[in-house]
Amino acid sequence: MxxxxxxxxxxxxxxxxxxxxxxxxxxxxxxxxxxxxxxxxxxxxxxxxxxxxxxxxxxxxxxxxxxxxxxxxxxxxxxxxxxxxxxxxxxxxxxxxxxxxxxxxxxxxxxxxxxxxxxxxxxxxxxxxxxxxxxxxxxxxxxxxxxxxxxxxxxxxxxxxxxxxxxxxxxxxxxxxxxxxxxxxxxxxxxxxxxxxxxxxxxxxxxxxxxxxxxxxxxxxxxxxxxxxxxxxxxxxxxxxxxxTVEGVIDVQAELEEAGLAPGAEHGLVTLSNGSSVMVHLAPGRDPAPVLEFFQAASWADEVLEGERLRRLGQRPGADGLLCIVAMRRRDAPNAHGLPGLVLVAKPATGKPDRLGCGQHGGLGASxxxxxxxxxxxxxxxxxxxxxxxxxxxxxxxxxxLDLRAEGMDGRTLYRTEFPA
Ligand SMILES: [Zn+2]
Missing domain, CATH: 3.40.720.10 (Alkaline Phosphatase, subunit A)
Incomplete structure (x- = not known):
């Protein structure tokens, strides 16, 4: 063989x-x-x-x-x-x-x-x-x-x-x-x-x-x-x-503070930039309603994924306190070189902020x-x-x-020709 x-x-x-x-x-x-x-x-x-x-x-x-x-x-x-x-x-x-x-x-x-x-x-x-x-x-x-x-x-x-x-x-x-x-x-x-x-x-x-x-x-x-x-x-x-392509950098942390929502691990609310999406974690005992309302009202947020919608995207709401993931606003318009896809990103808590006009990812945008x-x-x-x-x-x-069993995986072999839509 x-x-x-x-x-x-x-x-x-x-x-x-x-x-x-x-x-x-x-x-x-x-x-x-x-x-x-x-x-x-x-x-x-x-x-x-x-x-x-x-x-x-x-x-x-x-x-x-x-x-x-x-x-x-x-x-x-x-x-x-x-x-x-x-x-x-x-x-x-x-x-x-x-x-x-x-x-x-x-x-x-x-x-x-x-x-x-x-x-x-x-x-x-x-x-x-x-x-x-x-x-x-x-x-x-x-x-x-x-x-x-x-x-x-x-x-x-x-x-x-x-x-x-x-x-x-x-x-x-x-x-x-x-x-x-x-x-x-x-x-x-x-x-x-x-x-x-x-x-x-x-x-x-x-x-x-x-x-x-x-x-x-x-x-x-x-x-x-x-x-x-x-x-x-x-x-x-x-x-x-x-x-x-980044067309704006949003300081989510600062906006949460301004809204009186007391972000920070010590207050049981952690938001983390993943580029063009934001992970939002909430400690047990803290009310999720005002936090969700804040993100749903934010002009820079495209979608606030929580509950069943978040589950359908492969995430487990509640695991490690995950409340929602916010996909940042994006549009199909071309960048300076004609490539489509302009997006807003969340400023990271530490390290260098993203630079305007540079590439980024993390969200649900087409590109x-x-x-x-x-x-x-x-x-x-x-x-x-x-x-x-x-x-x-x-x-x-x-x-x-490799002719080996693959039990316990969520994905399907690409040798199958028919996949669920
Ligand atoms: Zn990568």
Whole structure:
């Protein structure tokens, strides 16, 4: 029996409308011989750490528990603790509080004993660890790295940049060649990093997209070699979310204070920017009505997702005190380079505020939700598929390809041809 290998390449932040024969020639060539998911969507929030954990588990945040790029944890005494889920110690803090880093098993855990995984992630350490918080496989990142059961020296010479992506791709290919795992995941930091620092559609963004596509080409060459030797390789390539262009920054914290709503963990109300969405956590005992009324009346809010609507978007209302997620106002108008999608963002509590005219994501806007996915390899013919697929469908597809059972996942294998609408 010939060897089955699955390879997933994510170009972080690549919008679907950026894919073209000239801008992304390697992705385009793969598309000619694979299945293109024309309605592929991101998660909600459309944020890297949420998509990373959903990709790793095949589950929505309601099931795995990583609800936002920034989110609060609720302790047993009913106190809220705001966290940046990109920090290297976030999942350890969640484990300490809730007993588990994630509430669903990861591909790294499921494939331990079935060939193992190699994950190279050039985004935040928290997002990298979301693939394998319990050290079941091999994981490489500039801040955190491990082999099964043991820490490794992090790749501290690698930066979040085009050059860093080049180096981590080199490392990925070397690890894949020497370890020959059942699954390899390469998660590039570009074009996300460049798009956050300049206007989507600018020359520097196109350069970052071209560079990410070149990295994909390097992986395609490795895959082609293995296929020529008679091996079965499934190549999944795409992105985690797109980007919108920031047209305004809202200081939600300040507006809550002005309205007399006393935000802050000490008052039992934590709001956390996820770019173009806001996570709102409320401690038990505090009245949700005035908080919901405030957001529903805010001119900068598009939608206040709570209750059943929030549940349908894959979130669990009440978990860690989650009251609602606010999707910020956006419109289809073009930015300075003619790319559609202008959005308001929430000012983050710490760190640099978002810059006007730069890229951002996190909400439900068309350009941030329009992520990329194509499947190339056995069982995927050259076709366009319009099922409503999303990152939770990748893990079941990979398990299906490897002939392994995938119980307990929310997603469906993409080898199915019919999906619910
Ligand atoms: Zn991302």
């Amino acid at each position: 010939s060897k089955n290998t699955a390879v997933l390449v994510i170009m972080d932040g690549l919008r679907r409308d950026a894919v073209s024969p000239t801008r992304t020639p390697n992705l385009w060539a793969l598309r000619q011989g694979g299945t293109w998911f024309a309605r592929y969507r991101s998660m909600f929030p459309s944020a890297t750490r949420v998509v990373s954990s959903s990709t790793a588990t095949g589950c929505v945040p309601a099931t795995h528990g990583l609800a936002g790029n920034s989110m609060a944890l609720l302790d047993e005494e009913g106190r809220l603790h705001p966290h940046d889920a990109g920090a290297p110690d976030f999942l350890a803090a969640r484990r300490a509080m809730h007993g588990r880093a994630l509430d669903a098993p990861t591909l790294a855990e499921r494939l331990s004993g079935h060939g193992g995984v190699v994950i190279c992630s050039n985004v935040s350490p928290g997002a990298a660890l979301a693939h394998d918080p319990n050290r079941a496989g091999h994981l490489f990142n500039r801040v955190v790295s491990h082999a099964p059961g043991q820490a490794l020296e992090p790749l501290s010479d690698i930066t979040l940049s085009i050059e860093g992506d080049r180096l981590i791709t080199e490392r990925f290919i070397a690890e894949m060649r020497s370890r020959r795992p059942a699954l390899g995941v390469l998660w590039l930091g570009e074009p996300d990093a460049t798009q956050h620092a300049s206007t989507p559609g600018s020359d520097s963004c196109w350069e970052a997209i071209a560079a990410a596509d070149e990295r994909l080409g390097e992986v395609v060459a490795m895959v082609a070699e293995w296929r020529a030797a008679g091996e079965h390789v499934l190549l999944l390539a795409g992105s985690d979310h797109g980007h919108e 941030e939700q329009s992520a990329v996915m194509l499947a190339n390899g056995p069982g995927f013919s050259a076709a366009e598929c319009d099922i409503a697929a999303s990152p939770i469908d990748l893990a079941p597809t990979i398990m299906d390809f």
